[in-house]
Structure formats: structure tokens, C-alpha cells
Amino acid sequence: MPIKDLTERYSNLTAAQLRERLYCLETVVSKSKIGVWQLCVATGKLSVNQYFAELLGLTWHPELALTFDDVLKIIHPDDRQSAKNQFKQYLAGKNRDFEVEFRVQFADGSWHWVRDIGAVVTLQADGQAEKIVGSWFDVNDMVESSQRLRKITRTIPGVIYEFELYPDGSMRFPYSSEGISDIAGVSPEQIRDDASVLFSLIHPDDISKVQHSILESAQSLTEWFCEYRLIKGDSERWLTGYAVPERDDASGVVRWYGQIVDTTADKELELELLESKITLEKAQELGNIGYWRADLTTGELAWSDEIFRIFGLDKEHVKPTIEVFDRAIYPDDFKAVKASMERARESGIHDVEHRIVRADGEIRWVHELAGFRGDDSRDVMIGTIRDVTEQKLYQRELERLNVTDELTKVNNRRFFIASLERELKSIVAASRICVAIVDIDYFKIINDQYGHAEGDLVLKTVSAFINEQLRPGDVFARIGGEEFALLLHRVEGADAKRRLNAIRQLISELAFCHNGESYQVTATIGMTMLNPQDTRDDVLHRADEALYRGKRDGRNCVVWSEVD
Template structure:
């Protein structure tokens, strides 16, 4: 009887194992011999790996501020990845992407170039444009779109990416400002002044619009440095820089040419009006009072030379030469004055 019970027990054990195999109750995919269960476990592992890759891809897109999109030009349909919603400052729950909705967020000044790029893509096969967007909160950001034109039957499909390049644009703007700005006075530097002077001469030759130039420097500036120290001299230069930025028109070009030498490029300004501007600047400088590090008060003055474009043979060299000659004529006549071209010149 003991032998028969042992047989029954062993048989019961085998039946229990078989039942577990059929019901899928064994622990760990690696221990299964059932093909269906093995496939199920492998599919689950693949799903987990895909989910992990998606999370990784999403994280990479967030770090790079890069999203991907697909647009149907024919159907006005647009798909956005999650990061693009963040770039545009909208929520997936409340915003439905479409080409019309996208265009409504493009900065009005950039919309024409964006639309031109989309239509050009149908000819060249690629879409590459940088533009601004205006988010619902009013913030303006820069984006860079890259896409391929991939027609599917009669569908007009663009597939591409969009990257937030706002910080890059801010850096570019800062570098551009540094390349054309005098560090001490925050005015334009000589290089930029000369570039703009050439441009204004070309405009004058084409449209015959009046343009004038004022050159000025400080009277006895070396005496300020020798008496009150170089920090006092820098204070004077910075002060006149601030004055010019505040008092001139936005389209005027005030520049520091070097040392204590300054220039004003005055578009749309005839000689008589330019003399008035120079006289105003001269008077404002004269009225200022400065204080040295030792507490001594002092003032200073400037002498200005003014000249205007005139005649079809006008050159940059000629107008600068005339303004310079007028300035030194003022120096010889006693300083602290404005000297201009002869009115009939």
C-alpha cells in the first residue's frame, strides 16, 4: 500500500506541474518550455524596451528643445510630438495642431517667408527656415524648422523637426552688438559707422535724400586726464555716450571713432538742421558737471565740424575730409563751437 500511495503521489505531482504549464502559472519567462508563453514573454520584453526608448527619445528632445512633426498640406492636418507643444507654450489637452493654427502663431513679420518655404519645399524637396513665433502669453521665441517633402499618392506631406533656437539667437544678437559697439561708451564703433556711411551714400545717390555728418572731439581732453586722472576722462566719455543715446533720433548713428573723437551720421538731415543738432549736443556737453575721484568738480566742451552730402560725385572720403577740416577750423578759432560747410556749397 505504501508503494501504491507513492505512485499516486508522484502522479499527482506530475499532473500539478502539467496544469501549471497549461495555465501559465510558473514564475519567470526563462523557465517556460511552452512556445506561446515564451512568445508572450518576449513580446512583453519588447514592449518594455520600446517604452524605455520612447522615454529616452522624449528626454533627448526635451534637452535639445527639438520636436518632430508631420503636415498634410492638402488636408491642413498637422501632427506634433509632445515637445513642440512645450515650445509653442500650449497644452495638448486644449490645443489641436493644424497648419492654420500653426500659421496663426507665426510672427506676422515672418509669415510670408514661412509660407514661401513650405511651397518651395514642393519644388526642392526640402524645407529649411528660421522664424519667430508668438506664444499665447505674448512671449516671442525663435525656432528652426527642417523638413523633407514626402508626397504619398496625391497627398502633400512634409515631415520634419522644429528646434527652439531662442538662446542661440540671443547670443548671435549679443555678438553682433559687441562687434559693432564701443565697449566704454556703448555707442557704435568706427567700423560700423563707416559701413553705415557707405550705405547712406548709396541711398543718397539713388534717391537724393539729404544726409549730414558731424565730427567732434573734446577740447583739452588730455588736460582732464592729466589733472583729474583717467577714470575722470572715462567718466566724461561715458557721459557723452549716454547723452547721445538719449537725445538723438533712433535712426541717427552716434559713434566713437577712437579716443575722444566722435561722429554723428544723420540720415534725412540737411546741413542747416545738422548744425542745429551739433549745437544742441555742444550745449548739453557744456552744461554737464563732472566729479573726479578726489571730489573735484570740472566741466568740458566740444568742437564740432559739420558737412552734408552734395553733388553726384560725392564720396565718403570727401564728406569726412570736409567735416574734419571744419572741426579743426573751429579749433583754430578758439574751440567750443560748431563750424559747417558754406551754405551755398
Template sequence: MNTMENNALATEVAQLRAIVDGSHMGSWMWNVQTGEVVFNERWAEMFGYTLEELQPVSYATWQKLCLPKDLAISEQALDDYFNGKANKYSTEARVQHKNGGIVWIRDTGLIATYTSEGKPEWMCGGHVDITEFKENRMALAESRERLQKIADNMQGTLYQFVKRPDGNVAFPYASSGIKLIYGVTPEQVKNDATVVFKAIHPDDLARVEQSIEQSYQTLEPWECEYRVIVENQVKWVYGHSTPEREADGTVLWNGLLIDQTERKLLEKRLAQTQSQLEAAQRVAHLGYWQADVNTGEMEWSETLFLILEQDPLRFKPTVHDFLGLVHASDRDKVRRGFEPGYPGHEFDFRVVLRNQEIRWLRQWGLIHQSKSDPHLIRGTLQDITERKELELMLLEQSTRDSLTGLYNRRYFMDFIEKRFSSNRAADQNIFSIISFDFDHFKRVNDNYGHLVGDEVLRVIGRIVFDTIRETEIAARVGGEEFMIYVPGASATEAATLAERLRQKAMKHEFLADQTKFTVTITCGVAERQVTERNFQELLGRADRALYKGKESGRNKVVIAEP
């Protein structure tokens, strides 16, 4: 070989070495017949070593560092390559790092030379560190699993609905809950959704179609409450979604459908109860009373003494004594109803009975139009405690999470949307959002059972409630996901609150099956920016900060970038 050829070969080798070094690839050469190997320095660095530390190196060096399960897969891939089942050797494997951690690598190689007998001799290949890629893929899978859990556990369905310019309608995505709403599977309506319109009650179908068409034309949010008939049963459905128009004229709605049947039944029972109470009051004149606004003297019917738990033989009612039974917060309102010249009135108020029980009453009062008794007011009182409690129960069910007692996702999202809209008109008003969820919460359910998992959620919910101020709003927005609205707070100030919650959660000890354990949370914090167009952007930044905390080790507070 002449000098020119030597120089060209040296140049080619130098170029190849530069390519390998520039790619941060760990290169290897392996003599299949003798077991001799050659690694570059980068190969050793990938696993926390220097090449000198690993000397003497051989194929056994690789076998020692690779996890046994993945080593078996690697060797099977080699066999497939040697036997002509694959055109190259390629696999992914986990390798033990010097610090005890795990490094994911992609391992590829080709046979470079053969022996005189035609057997593989030298193989050349490389290892590429794909740990970050693997971790990101696992984090994405966890996020998808979390979203699927939310969708599967709601009394309804998350969905995407499209209407194309040619009139074709479909659900490109729908969670499994669509079966509860329309009696169809996601696959049945993925390309054609006409079947769901057949399930809509005939009396509501035109109204539903009109509401969809209006949203299609105006791009205003779609919202509708209607009935469906599934398996001969009538259900009430509430739907809400936000549309966006694509370049070809297709409109895509993202939203949810919720089974409202139970709430409708409660409302119906409430209406029936209210009607019965009002009818009884009008017909039977329950709780009749009469008052002289000049002297303050009153007359009560026997039923009114029973309602207010007073003894008619010992208690001589006056306006002053009656007002003494009224709850302090309602007293001024009731007092005005007995003032001279005050017109007829109707209002609800509370009274405090002798055992400190609070009852709700509805009072009707009219001035007695008589020349002989111009100062008399007559009216009735009705005990409406049960109706009020039912109203409060309905309100509680619609806004509160039944497990933790915190607000639910629907209430929180409506609340934030309203605050976001109001603050756009007053950009000097700031607020921040804390988004957090548990680290490895699945392990709690797997190791101790879902009842213990529910108890953990209840306790942490109580810790959140006890830690935040009255002006701050906390909600459970998913299986183990929570959000907190912090008014008047910068991201740094909200992060201080998040850190307090993180430490309290970490320090609390739980007991299950005589075993003590603790949990940790990761928090993302985002401050509202005046440039943000909608509240979803703000919540998205908080979630991205949370996921950043997950990816960087968990059990920490991360502030979102503006």
C-alpha cells in the first residue's frame, strides 16, 4: 500500500471515529468465535464507568451489565440474525448503571467478517442511550391511563364529534361511557354517528339537531339537555362542547355528555314536595298567626306552637318573643315584615329551637284591610326544612366531590372560567393555579386495596381543606388529581402554599394491615398571564409544570414558565 493509500485510509478512519464520537454512540466490536470485544470510551461512560475500570473486557462484561431478562432477548435477536431470520441485529435492553440506576439502550450491529468456514467472525455495532425517550413514553402512557380512568369513572362520556360540509357526522373519539348514554360502542359511531340520533327522544330530536346546526354555523359552544331512549328506558342527558372549524369546513366539537337522569328525578321529587307543601298551606292554613304592629301582641294557631316547639299554656307570644326565636342573621328581614305600613310579604328564614336545632320556615303575611283593626297583620308559617335540605343536597351533589368533600371538576372549571373572564377586564388582578397529583398512587391501590386508596384521598383532601384560606378554592378534578385556585397570589406565593401541602402530605402516616406508609405529591404552579386567551391555556401550563416535576424525580413543586 503506497503512502497516498495509507493517508486516505487514515483519513477515512478518522472521519468514522469523528462520526461515532459526535453521535455519542457507544461503539463495540465482538469476535463471535473467541469472545474478544473492543469498546470505545463512550460505551463505558454510558454506564458510569471508565474503560479502564472495566478491564479486562470481554463478551462477559456485557453479560454482567445487562439485565438478565433483556440479555435473553438480546441473545435471541442474535440467534435470529445469525440464522437469517433478520437482516441485522437490533434490540432494546436495560443496563445496570454504576450508581444503581437503569440505562435504556438501543443495540444494533452487523457482521463485518466471516471465518474461512463461513461462520460469523467479527461483528460491529453501537449502543445509543434511549433512557429519556423511554421515560417520556412511559409518562405519556401514564397520562393516557389517567385520562382513561377519568373517562371510565364518570357517569357519561368524553368525546369528539365532527360534522363535515357534506352533512356526515361521526365520533372520531368517544370514551366507553357512550354505551351508557346512547347504547352504542365507540367503534360503532367512529365513522358514522347517525345511529345515536335514532336514540334521541322524538320530542327532543328537532331541538337537538337545531342546537348542533346553530353551533356549526356560529361556532358558539354547544349546550343542550334532552332525553334519549335506550333499551326502552328514558334517560336525561346533558351535553356541552366547544367547536372549532377546520380548513375544509369540517367542525370538530370537544366535550362531554353526562347522564342527568338521577338529578332530574330529584328535581321532580323536589317540585312535587314543594307543590304539596304549598297546597297544604293554602288549603289548611297551617301555622296561622296574627300580629298587632302597635302593641306587638300575637296570636298563634295550635300548629304554629307545635312547629316552634312552644307550650301554649306557658308561652304568650309577642312579636318581640317571636323575633327572639329567629336566627340572628335573618332577624332584620323578619322584623321589617312587622313594621307599620310594610306591604304584604313572603320570605324564608331560620329559627333556632330550644334544643338549638335550626329549622327553615316560609312566612306569608298580609295587612288586614279593616277599618276596625287597621294595625293587624295576618299570615301563615310553613316548615320547609325538608325542602331546603333537599335543595342543599342537590347543590352539594352538583358541586362537591362525594369522596373528599372538596369541589368537583365541573364546579372548578366553571369557577375558573368565570374568574378568567372577569379578570381579563381588570388585568391588574392576578391569581395562580396549583395542580397536583399523587406519585405512584397505583401502588397504594395495588398494595393495600382501593378502600385504603380512598381513605388516602379523603385524608389528603382534608389536609388541603384545612390548609387553604377561605378565599381559595380547592377541587378534586380527577382520580388522584387536585387543583387549587389562589387569588391575589403570584406563582412564587402560590408555590409556597404548594410546598406546605407537599410537606404535610409527605409527613402524614397512613396505616393499613399493621403497616405504616406515606405518600408524596408533585405540584405544578402557574400564574395567570394577561396574554392568555382562555383558562385552558393557564391550566395547561400548570399541568405541564406538574409533569416536569414528575419527570425530574417527583415529590416537588415546579413553577410553570410564563
């Protein structure tokens, strides 16, 4: 905020009001562990608060005076010159704002990343800075988490990303891993606020297919999967994308979380198979893909070494035959594999994913792709088999994340609503199902008084505790903020209320402690029983109405809303 604006803003305050605001500010700063400094440009004198002095290993007193060089000494040697240059550029007016991150050695010898933010508060007569104030925030956990994430994403093939589609048709990638540079030759920053940069690189013949697949996924909220070409420089690459969507009902924004990988090698192989030009030599060049040749007339089968590894078999002791292969197919997938082979006699292509049981008992996923060639005397298939277990596991993890609350690791609202709708479709008069909504009382006060990290701890503790109290078949989810929802099966209304009251009482007995200060929390619960004529909105409305009645009646209670 400009100095003139600050002056006008506080010019009408009395001395008492100014002292009160100063006290509040000092209290917030001291509780938040923020290092505050003030620099007199002319003298080079640096005044700091108590926390800043402690970082330097000094005992603070009102007359403590430091210099800019004193601070430079504790900045990491690799960061020192950069921080110094940026501060000089700010003084010279080359940078509008001063904000920089660097490593600092704390008094205990440890190195921490801090964010230094400063601003001019008074000017000299010639308009040059007279006094500058600033603050140090410890951002070590955030920086290290970001670094760990970058290291992890480098081990994942292709790019993982978050993609957003807005109601007005605009698109952006709020997050994309560094792999986007290898795949498309653009940086994450280039597509963060406008995805059109990446879409402009899609092959003209494929752009409509990609756009249609995105809209279809957005409308049905089904998984997005698309294979398409992208122009990168003078080359053409095949990409395969997979993502799980979710819609923000409040804003209408649809978000996808997924992965895009360069599948050019696989696609080229697939096209060669479709054109009957595949050769054993070409398959062998493609690492980690086993090739095979099967004579369906005689039952003879030839494998590459890679297939022996995939199936966990010793090539010295096992002779590959169609019978050996059939025994390795997972029993539940056997019919699908054989059906694909029969279709290949008509289409010329055998393309199927299925499970196998290795010799050591491990179950793996494989993808078979082959071409069929038949004549009057012999039917032959030539193809490849690829271990896709890790891809399957990754897909399942994405699916799990889609129905799991990130903070508490319990089910999320999407999962709860789907479970409720499933019950409503099959409910009968004797079903005896209770729906309850649990709300932590005065949760905002916990966040305001102890901070959001402490609030998160309360949410995780309470959710884990409630989860432990449930019976098999019950459903528990976090549906938003400090609200949770329960589906209790095979229970009468009175029994459900007794169970919920027991949970409520036990929640109130949970002990929490923040910086030596102990406290407890309570919860208010609204419940109702499902009826055959109910809709989803009917049930949630009754449970909500009961919850709010409990809030009005003093909280820390269970209120049962029965059908009118």
C-alpha cells in the first residue's frame, strides 16, 4: 500500500486506537514466529524484534542494533549474493516489490528456507527510501515439499497434471510437472493460466477428437482417455492421456487429475501390427515388451526372453506352448482372452488387457496386441505382450484419490453421495438405514485461536476416531469443512441415536493440546432414517434440519428428525 494511503488510513485514529492496533499487531507477530526488521537506509542501522534476534543467536533488548552485514553472515553462501543484489535493485527502484527466498542458518546450526518481504515506509525529501520494514517467514517445509514433489514427478513417465475447464470455455493447467517440457516443449508456467498454448500444438486432424473427448468427460464425469498426435518442432509424437474428473458445483469448473505419456513407440508398433508389417526384430528393439508367435493350428508357441521374465518362468526348464500360456491366465479373465482371439479371426487384430498368475504366485496385468494371419492350412498370430501392472496401479490410485478426502484420508462427499443414492435405489421398508451429519462445534474458533494446522489436526483426529467406531458396512465421509456424514446399516432409529450419542460423548472426551494449552471439542449430530419414498435431497434436508436444531439448542447433542 502506498505511504500516502497508509497516512490517510490512520490519520483519524486516536492515540489509544493506534496503541491498541499496535498491540494486536505485535501479539500476532510474536505468536506467529515472524522475524520483523526495520532498516534506516542512511545509517545502515537494523532494528529487529525478539524472534529475529533469536534466529541470530542474540539476546534481544530495546537498544539492540545490528547492521545489514550482520544479517548477510547467516545467509547461505550460495544465496547471499543473489539476496544482496535483489535488495540493491529494490533500493534503486528497479523492482517494484521486494520479495526473495533464501536459506538462513538458525542459532541451532540448522539451515532453513525463509521468505523475506519488505517495503519502504518513509521517504526522504528527494524521494529516496528513508526507512524500510520487512519480515522473515520460515517457509522451509513448503520449499522442501516442493522439492520432494519435483523429484518424485521426475520418476513418473510423462507429465502429471491438474487441468481446469471453466463454464465460459477457457482452460488452464494450474499444475503440470516438469515432464511437460520433454513432451511438448513448453514450460509449466506457459500453460498455467492459458491452456491454448498446448492445444495449439495438437495435430490438426486430432484437435476435434481431443476437444470432444474433454467435453464428453466433463458432461458425464467419466474418466478421460484419449490418444492423439502432437507436433513438436519438426517431429510428430503420439500421446496418451488419462485423467479422472470432478466438478465444483458452486463454480461450475470441472477439474481433471491425470497423466499424459509419450506413447509414440507403442503406437508405431500398433500401427505396424494393423498393417501386418510387424517383425520379430522390431518387437525386440522395443525394450520391456515381449514378442511371440503362436501357431493356433498346432499349438506351438515361440516366446522372447522378456516374456519368460514377465511370467516368472525359467526358459531352461519351460517350453512355451499355448497350453502353458492358458494356465497362466487369471481364471476370471480367461473367457475375455479367448473371445478376443476369436474376434481376431474376423478383424485381424487381437487386443486385450488381462491378468496373469506368475510362477511365484504374483498377479500381474499384461496387454496383448497381435495380428492374425490365416489360410487354408494354418492360423498364425504374431504379437507382443507388455507388463502394464504399474499403469493399472497408477490408474487405481487416481480413482482412489477421486473418492478420498485428501486431509483426513476418509471417504469424500462424492463417495458418500454415491453410496446414499445406491441405498435409495434399493431401499425397502425393512432396510433400517440411518443417515447422520456430524459437525464439530465452534471449529472456527479453533482455527482462529490455534491456527489452521491445529484445526487440521482436530479434523484428522476426530475423523479417525469416528471411523474406528463403525461396524462393517457402515459408510463414513468428510463432506466439507468440519462436517462429516454417516450411513449406519441394520439399525433402528432409537439404537442409531444411542450409538451416535455414544460417539458424541467419546468425541467430547478426546484431549488436545496446543503449545501447552489443553482443550477439548464437542460435536452436534443431526440424524434421520431412510424411507422408501425418500429422495437424496429429502434425506439430507432432514439431517441438516436436525443438525441446525441441535446447534440452536446449545450444541453437543444428537437430534433426530423423523419423517413428517
